[in-house]
Amino acid sequence: MRAGGILGILLVSATVGTIPVRANGDGGGGSMGNNEMPSMSTQRYDPAKEYQAGVTALQANDFKAADTDFDHVLSVAPRNENTLVLSGFAKAQLGNSKGARDAYKKALSVNDKNIMARRGYALALVSLGNKDDAAKELDTLKKRADACGDACADAAALKGAVTAVSDALNAPGKQSYLAPPTSLMGDARGGDLAYVQAVADINQHHYPAALKSLGAAEAIFGPHPDVLTYIGFTYRKMGQYDTAETYYRQALTIAPNHRGATDYYGDLKVERGARKGARQMLAKLDSLCKFGCVEAEDLRRWIALGHG
Numbered sequence: 001m002r003a004g005g006i007l008g009i010l011l012v013s014a015t016v017g018t019i020p021v022r023a024n025g026d027g028g029g030g031s032m033g034n035n036e037m038p039s040m041s042t043q044r045y046d047p048a049k050e051y052q053a054g055v056t057a058l059q060a061n062d063f064k065a066a067d068t069d070f071d072h073v074l075s076v077a078p079r080n081e082n083t084l085v086l087s088g089f090a091k092a093q094l095g096n097s098k099g100a101r102d103a104y105k106k107a108l109s110v111n112d113k114n115i116m117a118r119r120g121y122a123l124a125l126v127s128l129g130n131k132d133d134a135a136k137e138l139d140t141l142k143k144r145a146d147a148c149g150d151a152c153a154d155a156a157a158l159k160g161a162v163t164a165v166s167d168a169l170n171a172p173g174k175q176s177y178l179a180p181p182t183s184l185m186g187d188a189r190g191g192d193l194a195y196v197q198a199v200a201d202i203n204q205h206h207y208p209a210a211l212k213s214l215g216a217a218e219a220i221f222g223p224h225p226d227v228l229t230y231i232g233f234t235y236r237k238m239g240q241y242d243t244a245e246t247y248y249r250q251a252l253t254i255a256p257n258h259r260g261a262t263d264y265y266g267d268l269k270v271e272r273g274a275r276k277g278a279r280q281m282l283a284k285l286d287s288l289c290k291f292g293c294v295e296a297e298d299l300r301r302w303i304a305l306g307h308g
Helices: 005-011 045-059 063-076 083-094 097-110 113-128 132-148 155-170 188-203 207-221 225-237 241-254 259-271 276-290 294-302
Strands: none
Touching: 045 063, 063 083, 083 097, 083 113, 097 113, 113 132, 113 155, 113 207, 132 155, 132 225, 188 207, 188 225, 207 225, 225 241, 225 259, 241 259, 259 276, 259 294, 276 294
């Protein structure tokens, strides 16, 4: 993450409320050592940095570079919804209709409510000559638009999607694949502010609002482990343990030594009665924090309370 982004704002957000902002642990990317075997030395990418590079390339209409950057992100975080949508857009602009179709379809498997993904998927189907399946996607969009009406938050996006797919079906070959997904291309300051607002909402137990702000931050920063960790934390506070675990695991896949994610994942295991798993998380933190750290002490105290 470039200077001035989320890693810089964490020091500011730590003063916002009572929840300690400690998500920014060791990134854990590591460097290739001399003793690594060839099978272990494949290129590892920082998905947040690659995501930002891809967004910058999109803004410059450099779709080939953007496509490469998003492929790098997906090699590390293969089910990141926003990246899949942007990847689909980049591939569509390059004329890779099959690749666009597959990216959008996978985004819909992650979240079937994603309007940009369904719009792009339908347009890719039209480009591939599959008008029947595209018409089915249009019906889905129309039903959602009718249920939404004019007042809901998604009204404009749904109407735009219906119009784009309808036009494409009536005049194949002339459609615009997808309007630039500007909602996924904000600047770092906007992402920082969304993140800080999310922390404030968490401290006030306004969890749905926190998720909305975290979603806005993720749309700008991509699969950043700090953001993923707090999404997991919020779902845990809402009692949605399976979803929380999914986000903690994503964060730790990207940054294996991330102390915040390790701590909070341990907290989740305590709440679920998984004493052995919680102690494994604590042992990991003790190995990472040779001279002690707040994450290890918090988890140790949580386990000692008898919850696990």
